[in-house]
Amino acid sequence: MLISFLNLGVDPWLVKRCELLGIRHPTPVQANCIPPILAGRDVIGCAQTGSGKTAAFALPILHTLSKDPYGPYALVLTPTRELAFQIADQFNAFGSSMAVRCAVIVGGVDMLKQSLALQQRPHIIVATPGRFHDHLLRANPPNISLVKYVVLDEADRLLDVSFAKDLSFIFDKLPSKRQTLLFSATMTANLDRLEQTALSDDAFRFDATPSVKTVETLKQFYLFIPAQVKMTYLMYLMKMLDPTEEDEEEEQNSRKMVKGRKGKRDLEKLLEAATPSKRQMRSMMIFVSTCKMCELVGEIGNELGTKCVTLHSMMSQNRRLAALGKFKSGLSHILISTDVASRGLDIPEVDVVLNFDLPRDADDYIHRVGRTARAGRSGQAISLVTQHDIELLQNIEAKVGKKMEDYESDAPEKKVLKLLNDVTTASRVAKMKLTERGFDDKVHARKAKRQEQRGNKNKKLKTNGDTGKQ
Structure with a gap:
């Protein structure tokens, strides 16, 4: 018997929204991870790309947000801009009936516009670590002291050394009383170490990564x-x-062979019908x-x-x-x-x-x-x-x-x-x-800018550290 999202404890309004989006039954990562998230436990979930990991954390976050809507309620960190926009799209799709507010904070977008969006206290912040770190260093940083959920999506990539300083700074600003959710396509040694240090003792672990690394097909x-x-x-x-x-060559050859208006009309209809599927x-x-x-x-x-x-x-x-x-x-x-x-x-x-x-x-x-x-x-x-x-x-x-x-x-x-x-x-x-x-x-300007930014961040971190010692 197939289970439903209702069986997992998801609110009826969210279940209805899923059905409207064509999602009727939970995938394994959703069926296993949603109940412990709703129960307030930290979760680490590993499953292949395309298995529905985003919904596995988005649905329980929206479920609890609807009971007590405030912002910022959840912070989702992800390694790439495209993935950040994709995650925000899913939050907006699932949460449209409750008018959920999402802010995407990534590089390549005007920082002033992002600051204004953060001042509106969005329910969900989806960000890349470097750009969000930059906002936390500004004169009027976003207040994340009441964030209930912190999600690391593609967590194994976020634990790469290139993100280490940004993540460390962000986590220092987060409340100690929070739920931490880690999702990834692969279980790595870094994830194991993070599970031991950043998650609670009763953290729920789900690993559906296949033992065979590539599929037979x-x-x-x-x-x-x-x-x-x-x-x-x-x-x-x-x-x-x-x-x-191949298609264009075939079309040209076919047109050369066909004579007469009727023949050409019939050919155009045939090409119109056949070409898209091909x-x-x-x-x-x-x-x-x-x-x-x-x-x-x-x-x-x-x-x-x-x-x-x-x-x-x-x-x-x-x-x-x-x-x-x-x-x-x-x-x-x-x-x-x-x-x-x-x-x-x-x-x-x-x-x-x-x-x-x-x-x-x-x-x-x-x-x-x-x-x-x-x-x-x-x-x-x-x-x-x-x-x-x-x-x-x-x-x-x-x-x-x-x-x-x-x-x-x-x-x-x-x-x-x-x-x-x-x-x-x-x-x-x-x-x-x-x-x-x-x-x-x-390329050269980008390298120089990154070196300058790293230097500025290190100076500010040192200044903050010296201030804390006084």
Whole structure:
């Protein structure tokens, strides 16, 4: 017998809202985590991306908020901007009938506007640690002394050393009497340590991460290539796997063969009916290691006529959301991204994951390829491997417990190298465009700004520490 949200103790108004959103029965992470959260216990929940972790904490928070609405009531910390907006969207969707107020506090958005939003005392604050730390250092910081819930979403990533100082400062400002909820796609040693230090003794633990790291419906390939022609191989694979290339060629050939007005009208109707479903068959995510490489691959792809969009942390928030929107809607079939999109984000039905750069950490590989072959569907993961990447490949294979298959027969060298001149020319044009846009200058300016911000934060932390000693 399937249980319902009512069985879990969720208020009827929230259950009705879930049903209106097409959610009738809780997933395992929701069924296991919602009751202890409602009972006031700290919770650590681990489940795969797409398993409903956000609703597992959003529903009980909204349930208790409706009994005693004030703000700020809950603080949700997450590693990326896109994930912050996605979480806020879900809070707004579930809590629309109670007019829940959410504030998203992330980088890339005007701080003054964010300060004004925080002054309105929103019920839910969804933030990235660095930007929220910045707001707490301002002259009129948000008051979080009465926050009831603190949520760390993608907690294993938040426990990375790059977030350590920001998190430590934020936690010092939070009340000791609170509920702490940790959610993640993987159980790591860092999470184990945090559970022992930051959660109460009776904390509830739910771990549904599979012992098998990648699913059986995922076909994993490697392609061993010389480093100097790596971009040419990538462009060949993008063209070979992009469905729009094949579709457009077929349409042109069909139109040439058909004569007469009636025949052309019939053909247009046939294409109109058949093309959408066919073009929804394939979508591809390409992962690269740096923001600059992400921009470069996108520019080269566009120069060669491939419709692709990019996603990385140096893009403005509007551009990032627009790129995600185009990919999700099918306007673009190829998304080129840094690891900002490897997990957490709601990106359904990806057919191919292509690793242009292998990740340094095998866990990051698992999260990347986890974007495809979801919910029982099949999928492919193809990794480009140069002479410098052999050890990385071996570490990944050891982690997933599976040897990858060779993809060489699907990308024969003779065919690939026919593109070499075109790719070389497109690369030259793309690099010129990046230079004209001042992208290198932006990279250097960003590094300098980060160093300055780190210095300023350290000074303020030292000043606050000295003041506390007096």
